[in-house]
Amino acid sequence: xxxxxxxxxxxxxxxxxxxxxxxxGFDQARTVSIAQRAGVTNALLHYYFRTKEQLFDKILDRKIxxxxxVVTSLFAxxxxxxxxxxxxxxxxxxxxxxxxxxxxxxxxxxMHRVAxxxxxxxxxxxxxxxxSLQKEIDMDATHLLLDILSQNMFPxxxxxxxxxxxxxxxxxDTLLEQIKQENITIILKRLGL
Amino acid sequence: xxxxxxxxxxxxxxxxxxxxxxxxGFDQARTVSIAQRAGVTNALLHYYFRTKEQLFDKILDRKIxxxxxVVTSLFAxxxxxxxxxxxxxxxxxxxxxxxxxxxxxxxxxxMHRVAxxxxxxxxxxxxxxxxSLQKEIDMDATHLLLDILSQNMFPxxxxxxxxxxxxxxxxxDTLLEQIKQENITIILKRLGL
DNA sequence: ATCTTGTTTAACAAACTTGTCAAGGCAAAG
DNA sequence: CTTTGCCTTGACAAGTTTGTTAAACAAGAT
Numbered sequence: 001x002x003x004x005x006x007x008x009x010x011x012x013x014x015x016x017x018x019x020x021x022x023x024x025g026f027d028q029a030r031t032v033s034i035a036q037r038a039g040v041t042n043a044l045l046h047y048y049f050r051t052k053e054q055l056f057d058k059i060l061d062r063k064i065x066x067x068x069x070v071v072t073s074l075f076a077x078x079x080x081x082x083x084x085x086x087x088x089x090x091x092x093x094x095x096x097x098x099x100x101x102x103x104x105x106x107x108x109x110x111m112h113r114v115a116x117x118x119x120x121x122x123x124x125x126x127x128x129x130x131x132s133l134q135k136e137i138d139m140d141a142t143h144l145l146l147d148i149l150s151q152n153m154f155p156x157x158x159x160x161x162x163x164x165x166x167x168x169x170x171x172x173d174t175l176l177e178q179i180k181q182e183n184i185t186i187i188l189k190r191l192g193l
Numbered sequence: 194x195x196x197x198x199x200x201x202x203x204x205x206x207x208x209x210x211x212x213x214x215x216x217x218g219f220d221q222a223r224t225v226s227i228a229q230r231a232g233v234t235n236a237l238l239h240y241y242f243r244t245k246e247q248l249f250d251k252i253l254d255r256k257i258x259x260x261x262x263v264v265t266s267l268f269a270x271x272x273x274x275x276x277x278x279x280x281x282x283x284x285x286x287x288x289x290x291x292x293x294x295x296x297x298x299x300x301x302x303x304m305h306r307v308a309x310x311x312x313x314x315x316x317x318x319x320x321x322x323x324x325s326l327q328k329e330i331d332m333d334a335t336h337l338l339l340d341i342l343s344q345n346m347f348p349x350x351x352x353x354x355x356x357x358x359x360x361x362x363x364x365x366d367t368l369l370e371q372i373k374q375e376n377i378t379i380i381l382k383r384l385g386l
Numbered sequence: 387a388t389c390t391t392g393t394t395t396a397a398c399a400a401a402c403t404t405g406t407c408a409a410g411g412c413a414a415a416g
Numbered sequence: 417c418t419t420t421g422c423c424t425t426g427a428c429a430a431g432t433t434t435g436t437t438a439a440a441c442a443a444g445a446t
Binding site: 025027028105108109111146147149150151154155157158182186189190 | 218220221298301302304336339340342343344347348350351379382383
Binding site for chain 2: 433437
């Protein structure tokens with residue numbers, strides 16, 4: 001018999017798992033809670049994904065994939081002006097975070113699980129881009145990249161806790177856009193661009 | 194009868210708890226493990242500190258206290274030149290992190306527990322200093338402060354994971370000093386100082 | 387010496403969580 | 417219709433972890 005076209009339940013579980021894991025982190029996430037969210041029993045969850053960790057890894061894979069996309073954008077348009085390339089990287093990275101506001105906190109909290117995969121899949125792809133970038137700037141390229149990540153991620157790390165200095169959700173869109181532009185300006189200014 | 198002078202066991206438990214909590218976070222921390230580290234039984238731990246959460250709160254109090262110290266240094270020498278004051282704040286904050294390298298990761302991971310206490314004890318004290326600082330600079334003072342925190346904390350957040358770009362522990366001291374000076378320069382340059 | 391108060395221990399229970407199992411259901415193939 | 421293979425379920429077991437309890441212990445007060 002052909003594999004039945006029952007992606008729905010599997011997808012439902014994956015979506016529920018993604019929400020739960022990002023919301024609560026691996027430790028606080030409960031498999032039964034995920035199953036409930038997906039509208040299935042816990043046994044079914046374990047039927048599709050043997051263990052909690054395997055389910056987690058599936059989710060992690062998805063998210064790392066998103067970051068890979070941004071990283072590969074470092075290669076794109078290799079003969080565009082440096083200023084323009086950096087602007088795009090910062091912008092795309094920030095947009096990624098806007099679309100996944102919980103991602104920074106999730107990755108940071110699960111760093112010990114994330115690091116190996118990150119090193120293997122992302123850092124290796126980043127290396128050539130970093131090497132060529134290094135030829136164009138004075139400061140250490142790795143350090144620059146870390147600063148970009150830092151500056152972009154930090155609002156999302158502290159934001160949920162401090163409610164971004166009391167700003168409600170109304171002006172959120174414009175505030176985020178403002179922060180993004182600011183981050184771009186700051187990085188470019190540091191390189192004298 | 195006067196309270197017996199048996200601070201030793203209580204302190205031992207507190208120290209063990211601090212190590213365990215910062216090392217593993219609240220969820221992964223085990224009360225029995227803390228008790229073992231302190232060389233006592235788990236029952237004794239619960240005798241001194243009723244619950245795991247109460248013990249955690251005691252530790253959190255200590256750490257928040259450290260941050261309070263740095264924050265209050267914003268008030269110190271109110272008629273020192275702005276440049277000098279900022280330099281001191283960045284420097285003291287960075288030194289605090291050097292002395293407590295696990296603190297950023299700990300605070301970030303436990304943000305949901307940290308945030309309320311942080312808001313009440315630290316942010317309130319920060320407000321007057323921020324108001325007066327705002328009169329002296331163009332950009333948003335809160336944003337500036339977040340950037341300072343961001344820039345200082347990030348190396349400690351990603352450091353343990355990436356091994357700080359492969360740098361071993363030998364050159365660590367000088368590397369940290371280098372990063373600190375860099376952070377100071379970057380912030381000052383942004384303000385045109 | 388005995389009482390009292392704070393300390394310490396071993397054993398225990400209660401709750402929670404992950405993961406398994408045996409059995410039934412359902413839809414297409416034969 | 418029956419077989420076959422995936423899907424689904426309820427009940428359950430096994431392990432962990434927090435927190436309690438009753439009883440013993442040490443030492444100063446009376």
